[in-house]
Amino acid sequence: MLNLLAEQASAGGSMMLMVVYIVIIGGAMYFFAIRPQKKEQKRMAALLAAMEVGDTVVTTSGFYGVVIDITDEDCIVEFGSNKNCRIPMKKAAIAEVEKPGQE
Structure with missing residues (x-):
């Protein structure tokens, strides 16, 4: 037991x-x-x-561009040296933000 x-x-x-x-x-x-x-x-x-107009960004798909307008959820990014390529995109599609003076 x-x-x-x-x-x-x-x-x-x-x-x-x-x-x-x-x-x-x-x-x-x-x-x-x-x-x-x-x-x-x-x-x-x-x-x-902290993203501002004029910042350089890298998207999640790897494109480099410059922010030209920002709203609450979206931003308009200008790609390449051809100043006519402006694409609106969600802020969630931004992978990196680089300020103009940074390296």
Whole structure:
């Protein structure tokens, strides 16, 4: 009888150990996946909020252009040396912003 109780107690201990492992893995996933992603989203939001007319941008498709007009959700970007190529696009399509004096 005592032997049976000892086996049940050790099974409960292994269950507790499994719960601890799940918590540790969940914490590691948070610190290695979710937290850096949220930090990058905040950085991009600040970058897009600071975007001004005249800034050089790189789109998510790799095109370089100059911002010529900005609204709340959209911006108009001028591409290439031909000053007639103006394309309206969502701010979410901007990957990088470079100020005119930066290098």
